[in-house]
Amino acid sequence: MKQSIILVVCLFALVQARPDVSHLVKSTPEPHVPANPYVFSYQAGRAPGHVDRQHTEVSDGSGVIRGAFSYVDPKNQVRTVQYVADENGFHPQLSHQLEDSAAVKAAKRKHFETYNRIAQEHASQTPGQVALAAAPHTSAAVAYATKKHLSAFERIAAEHAAIGAQQEAQRLALAAQSPHGEVEDGQYHP
CATH class of the missing domain: 1.20.5 (Single alpha-helices involved in coiled-coils or other helix-helix interfaces)
Known part of the structure; x- marks a missing residue:
């Protein structure tokens, strides 16, 4: 009992201590702020002095971004992708043609x-x-699987019907034994 009271008090304290975040929800959309121009570039490698990937990107602040990145693929070939990202999406241009195996x-x-x-x-x-x-045609494998499924379905349905009949018989037997016949859910209620 003591633990229940402590739990209720703790839950009440948590509910009361919940911070008000209504000021974070704005009902009016913020005006569109133009992007600031920027430039960045980096190079990296797995070993000192060895560059195996690089990336450069430039934005003039109008919402159009141009860039390129390069990497060394598993076949030790340098792959470069140049791209433009604008209001219509991301548009990559590969410097290489991939060959199919x-x-x-x-x-x-x-x-x-x-x-x-x-x-x-x-x-x-x-x-x-x-x-x-x-229209699809039934193959021998599909016909066999369908027959097997229907057979299992019929077997399970018969088992469920037998269980239901057994439970109903038990309920009726219990009701016949009770003085007032008040049996609900298989339980006697005086």
């Missing part, structure tokens, strides 16, 4: 072959035929 080239080729085949099939069909052709 053999696996990526094969995947792209397969994707475009499949895409072109499907596009040709659909080009010769009316819209109604395209919808019918696009």
Whole structure:
């Protein structure tokens, strides 16, 4: 009892000691303040005297930012990205063209072959035929998984029905034994 009173007093003190932050919430938006011009640049490296990354950025205060950053990639090649950030977003320009690996080239080729085949099939069909052709077909694996799922669902539903019937029978038996038949939630209430 003593601990409960102390807890209530502490909670009350915390609620009363809560600082008023209403002055931090402003109902009127602040006017747009133009950005100040700035310039920054840095270079860094993993070893003394070795530069493997650098960044330079300039803003003239009009909201347009121009910059560039460079780094040494895992293949020991210097990669540079020049960019402009303005009211329309971030616009990077890479100084290098990334090459696809053999696996990526094969995947792209397969994707475009499949895409072109499907596009040709659909080009010769009316819209109604395209919808019918696009309907998925059930594979043997999907049919097996569906049958297994439905079988488990039916088994579980039957188990739940049996449990419900057993609980109802227990409730009725308990009600029959009570003098006034007042049984709620399986509990006798005199």
